[in-house]
Amino acid sequence: xxxxxxxxxxxxxxxxxxxxxxxxxxxxxxxxxxxxxxxxxxxxxxxxxxxxxxxxxxxxxxxxxxxxxxxxxxxxxxxxxxxxxxxxxxxxxxxxxxxxxxxxxxxxxxxxxxxxxxxxxxxxxxxxxxxxxxxxxxxxxxxxxxxxxxxxxxxxxxxxxxxxxxxxxxxxxxxxxxxxxxxxxxxxxxxxxxxxxxxxxxxxxxxxxxxxxxxxxxxxxxxxxxxxxxxxxxxxxxxxxxxxxxxxxxxxxxxxxxxxxxxxxxxxxxxxxxxxxxxxxxxxxxxxxxxxxxxxxxxxxxxxxxxxxxxxxxxxxxxxxxxxxxxxxxxxxxxxxxxxxxxxxxxxxxxxxxxxxxxxxxxxxxxxxxxxxxxxxxxxxxxxxxxxxxxxxxxxxxxxxxxxxxxxxxxxxxxxxxxxxxxxxxxx
Amino acid sequence: xxxxxxxxxxxxxxxxxxxxxxxxxxxxxxxxxxxxxxxxxxxxxxxxxxxxxxxxxxxxxxxxxxxxxxxxxxxxxxxxxxxxxxxxxxxxxxxxxxxxxxxxxxxxxxxxxxxxxxxxxxxxxxxxxxxxxxxxxxxxxxxxxxxxxxxxxxxxxxxxxxxxxxxxxxxxxxxxxxxxxxxxxxxxxxxxxxxxxxxxxxxxxxxxxxxxxxxxxxxxxxxxxxxxxxxxxxxxxxxxxxxxxxxxxxxxxxxxxxxxxxxxxxxxxxxxxxxxxxxxxxxxxxxxxxxxxxxxxxxxxxxxxxxxxxxxxxxxxxxx
Numbered sequence: 172x173x174x175x176x177x178x179x180x181x182x183x184x185x186x187x188x189x190x191x192x193x194x195x196x197x198x199x200x201x202x203x204x205x206x207x208x209x210x211x212x213x214x215x216x217x218x219x220x221x222x223x224x225x226x227x228x229x230x231x232x233x234x235x236x237x238x239x240x241x242x243x244x245x246x247x248x249x250x251x252x253x254x255x256x257x258x259x260x261x262x263x264x265x266x267x268x269x270x271x272x273x274x275x276x277x278x279x280x281x282x283x284x285x286x287x288x289x290x291x292x293x294x295x296x297x298x299x300x301x302x303x304x305x306x307x308x309x310x311x312x313x314x315x316x317x318x319x320x321x322x323x324x325x326x327x328x329x330x331x332x333x334x335x336x337x338x339x340x341x342x343x344x345x346x347x348x349x350x351x352x353x354x355x356x357x358x359x360x361x362x363x364x365x366x367x368x369x370x371x372x373x374x375x376x377x378x379x380x381x382x383x384x385x386x387x388x389x390x391x392x393x394x395x396x397x398x399x400x401x402x403x404x405x406x407x408x409x410x411x412x413x414x415x416x417x418x419x420x421x422x423x424x425x426x427x428x429x430x431x432x433x434x435x436x437x438x439x440x441x442x443x444x445x446x447x448x449x450x451x452x453x454x455x456x457x458x459x460x461x462x463x464x465x466x467x468x469x470x471x472x473x474x475x476x477x478x479x480x481x482x483x484x485x486x487x488x489x490x491x492x493x494x495x496x497x498x499x500x501x502x503x504x505x506x507x508x509x510x511x512x513x514x515x516x517x518x519x520x521x522x523x524x525x526x527x528x529x530x531x532x533x534x535x536x537x538x539x540x541x542x543x544x545x546x547x548x549x550x551x552x553x554x555x556x557x558x559x560x561x562x563x564x565x566x567x568x569x570x571x572x573x574x575x576x577x578x579x580x581x582x583x584x585x586x587x588x589x590x591x592x593x594x595x596x597x598x599x
Numbered sequence: 600x601x602x603x604x605x606x607x608x609x610x611x612x613x614x615x616x617x618x619x620x621x622x623x624x625x626x627x628x629x630x631x632x633x634x635x636x637x638x639x640x641x642x643x644x645x646x647x648x649x650x651x652x653x654x655x656x657x658x659x660x661x662x663x664x665x666x667x668x669x670x671x672x673x674x675x676x677x678x679x680x681x682x683x684x685x686x687x688x689x690x691x692x693x694x695x696x697x698x699x700x701x702x703x704x705x706x707x708x709x710x711x712x713x714x715x716x717x718x719x720x721x722x723x724x725x726x727x728x729x730x731x732x733x734x735x736x737x738x739x740x741x742x743x744x745x746x747x748x749x750x751x752x753x754x755x756x757x758x759x760x761x762x763x764x765x766x767x768x769x770x771x772x773x774x775x776x777x778x779x780x781x782x783x784x785x786x787x788x789x790x791x792x793x794x795x796x797x798x799x800x801x802x803x804x805x806x807x808x809x810x811x812x813x814x815x816x817x818x819x820x821x822x823x824x825x826x827x828x829x830x831x832x833x834x835x836x837x838x839x840x841x842x843x844x845x846x847x848x849x850x851x852x853x854x855x856x857x858x859x860x861x862x863x864x865x866x867x868x869x870x871x872x873x874x875x876x877x878x879x880x881x882x883x884x885x886x887x888x889x890x891x892x893x894x895x896x897x898x899x900x901x902x903x904x905x906x907x908x909x910x911x912x913x914x915x916x917x918x919x
Contacts, residue, residue, distance in 0.1 A: 251636060254665050284664065285732050288641045289710050299891075300874050301902075421790070421813040422709050472865050534863040545639050547873055555875075 199501040200225035205234045206487065206510065207376045213580040215486060215587065216527070219515035229498040229509075235264060235377065237489070237508045238501075241515035243522035243539070245498065249490060249511050251544035256490035256509065258546060259283040263375030263489055263585075268506055273374055274393065278430045279549065280438070287545065289423050290431050297413040300552040310349050310556060314564035317345055322568055322598055334575045337592040342447040345561055346440055350553070354435050355409025356399055363395040368441030369583060375488070376584025396436055400429035410435060435550070443554050445484035445588035446475070447561055453478045453529045455572045455594055460531050465566045470531055475558040479517075480538035481529055486514040486587045488542070513539045514587060571597035608632070609869075610698045610852075610888060610907065612670065614691055620673060620753035624721060625688055626661070629670045629697070636667045638870045638890060642728035643706030643792075643818065646670060647888065648683075649698040651690070653828040656683040659725035659794070659818075660702060670699075673753060675721035698850070700871070700888030700907065706818040708732060712788035713739035717778065717803070719795020720746050723754050725818055726794055730757070740764060743781050745799065747771050778806035785810070794818040827911055829886055834910040838862065838919040839881055852888070853878075853905035853915070864905055864919070871907035878905050883915035 202225060204218055205211065211218045222230060222241035230239050240246050249256050259282050261267040267276065276282065278290040296302070321340060322333055335341075343365065351361050370389050373381040398404060405411035411432045418428040454461045454474070464470050492507045503509065516539045518526040523533070541548035548554070565572075573595045581590035609631070616628035631637065645659045662671030676688045691697070708714075708729050716726045723744055733740040742765045746752040749769040758765040768776045782791070791814050793803055800817045807815045831849035836856060838845070847856040854864050854876060867875040871889030880903050887897045889904040905917075 252667070253639075254667055284639075284641065285708075285735065289707065292641070292704070292707055300877050419813075421711075422707070424710050427710070476865055534858070534865075536863070536866040537869070538867075541867065541873075543868065547868065551867070552874065 198227075199238070200227050200230045202230050202232055202239075203234070204232055206232070206239075206512075207235075207379060207584055209582055212582045212584065212587075215512075215514060216518065219512060219518060222512060223515055223519055223521075227499055227501060229501050229503070232510070235508070235510075237264070237510050238498075238503055239510040239512065240498070241512040241519075243516040243519040246511050246513060246516035246539055247543055248498075249509060250539065250542050250546070253283060253545045255493055255496045257283050257493045258490060259286070260491035260506070261375075261489065264377055264508065264510075266491055266506070266508055268491065275430065277434050277437070278427055279434045280546065284545065290427055290434075291545070291549065293414065293417045293423050294431055294434070294549050297410055297417075298550055298553055303552050303556050306349070306353060306556065307560075310560045311563065313349055314345060314560040315567075317341065317348070317561075318564040318568050322596070331597065333596045333598065335594060335596065337451045337594045338444075338448055338581075338589050339591070341451065341561065342444045342589075342592075345447065346443040346557055349557060349560075350439055350443070352406075353410055353553075354399075354432070354439070355405035355407070355411035357406050358399065358404060360395050360399075363392045364436060364440045365444070367392050367396050368437060369586075371437045372441060372485075372583050372585040374584075379584070381582065381584050396433060397429075399436060400432040402428070405432065438548075439550050439553065441586060442484050442548075442550070443557050445586050446479060446554055447558055448589045448592055449482040449484060449587075450475050450478035450558060450562065451572070451594065452578060452589060452592055453481060455574050455592070457529050458571060458573065460529060461566075461572055463531060464562075465570070468563065468566055471559050471562045471566075472555065473531060473535060474562065475555060476535040476538060477529060477531065477533060479540035480523075480535045481518065481527070482587055483514040483517050483538070483540035484586050484588060485540065485542075487512055487585055513542065568599055569596045570599040573597075609635075610700070611696050612699055614693050614695050614697070615669075616693060617691075621751050621755075623676045623751045624673055624753035625676070626671055626673045626753075627687065627691065628662075629672065629699075630668055634668045637670055638702060638872060639667070640664055640670075640702040641704060642708045642732050643725060644702040644704040645706075645725070646672070646702050647700035648672070648687075649700070649829050650683060650686050651695070651697065652682075652686055653830060654681070654683045654686065655827055655829060656687075661724040661727045663731070664728065670702075673721060673724035675751075675753075701890050703890050703893070705893055706792070706794070706816065708792065709790055709816070711738070711790040713786050713790075714741075715782060715785055715789060715791045716740060716742040717791065717793035717795070717799070718742065718744045719793075719799035720751070721753070722794035722796070722799075722818070722820070723752075724794075726792060727754065729792055739786070742766065743768065743776075743778065745770070745776070745795065778802065779809075782806065782810075789814065791815045792817075794820075796820060827886075829911065832913070834912065835914050836910070837914060837916045839916055840919055847910070850909070852907050852909050853903070853917070857905070857919075862919070866906040869906045871904045874904065876904055876906045877902055879918035881916040881918055883910055884912040885909075885915070886911045 228245040232239050240249050370385050402415045414431050415428050417423050418425045488511055490509050492503050492505055494505050496503045520526045541551045575595040576593035578592045579590045581588045612629040613632050614627055615630050618626040620626050640660050645657045648656050658672035660670055661673050674684050674687045677684045714733050718726050744767045746769050748771050758767050833849050834847050836845045845860040864876050867873045874891055885903045886909045888907040
């Protein structure tokens, strides 16, 4: 351990620091897992099983001096109980009660009631399912243009199929062609969005290579993001415009408005990119289910939810105890970080039959990929609309999807997703 | 216990305590039988209470949101009203059950540096959580609490606790008071929150005319569903696209009925909060229990959140 691990760097030093800050409880299973080790990030499911199979609802991970929950009921309780589990101390490993955050904390993700109330209520209204109906036609057309373009692009043609990388040609393209417009961005520079989201989600983890490799380049990206948030930068007829109108009506303050716009840019892009990749991966892996989806297009919504259950883009978030808290026989001290494994909860056999199967006969309702409770993903209806537009266009024009080469994982401290998904599309 | 029994229990609240707060105001403490968490709420929220008679009434939540398994409502007995408050006062004992919808919030506390609260009578109940929140955040606030008769005015202990912040004024003793004078010239970033009878609220725009237009926020005692009676009779759900008709026992949410019939609708929160399960309604009258739609949106009767909502009419036709 070196002294600079405790330097002023905003990112927590984690494993090598980890002085046990309290008397270790004897009644909690101790697991020597490192959830942020790259092999676990690339393939978290075996570790998830070990976490769930430990002999209690909560376990202790000495690697970071944190507690963790991975079973469905325990994760759900922790997500919903904002009174005992604070978000304002940060939803990453870093404890804002002890360390300075790397950016001004989010008014949504990194806030508790009552300060969370007004930003949340405002954004929830703006991103409500009924408000999004105005985008339906436009987003549907955009998805069709994208798929049609891929199918007619000569470069892709093999004998009768089309080969492409679904990540760089669909998942990363579609959200960027609809969402920034909807937010009201109008100054270009959209290539900053993916690096920003990637960094923000890495920054919830320890200060490992995934974070430090980006420190030199993230400055200008953060600066660009900051420049998109003022009223003048935004098209008035947009989510961003709606946010500023809420400030005019004094439902939120003028100081809050730009930070709420920033939340859209942090959380609204990478997550949907990963979500679309997740559903394409599972459809390619289960050709018979894709065939069934083409026969029963009303299953589009269920397909997306089932893919999110199995491969939740946001795998983990932290909370911090606001007081001594009891989980089963274990007492957690106050101001203690606890890690919630959303992805593990979504494959908990206590909650799901054949939990690891992609099954369109299943009702995936109640999965925790969007979280639950006061902080449940405020953009979930945006994600669903984007995914259903892409899938609707795909099933109309593509008869079959198969892998053209093995997919490659993208490694992120928080997100589970794909770096590349080489697919072969057989046109309808 | 079947899935339907289980789920339909989630809207049932047991009266665990009755507390007399004045000669005409009783506070009811409500919890789920198993003391599970109740849906989250914020100051200004109300719930729709479905009484044993089937009458629906709206009451502000006046308790502490840090007690997540408990709601509190304060009910003023009104012998000349539609009978809801009398039913609560005379018939609802500890151990009895009501069902609820919401919580909904049309009266949110917006961020400000200082607040002026104006309560008329039982309107105080909506303001109590706002006062608690202003205290929590260390913000400056003042309360003007108006009523006719001191004996009927609940929660007057506020004045003892915060003598420099609270003015209690009963017209029977002291005549009328000038709200404009009480407001004076508040600091720049002030919001005025008022809840009370129509006569009070009508006077407020004039009393606040020197303040910026966005300053005044009011909550009326309205009851848009005053005439609706929730029945526990069975109803039927027609699924327009498939043509299927499913029989629903009374008092059961649409999702539960459809799930039991093998038709699943994707839900997420199961509390009428997140909006995932929204369904278009083609015919029938909806018994809304969600926390999302405001009164105007409810009145259009064109969409519902089937994870909690159900039917007031004998037949509901859904775009499914």
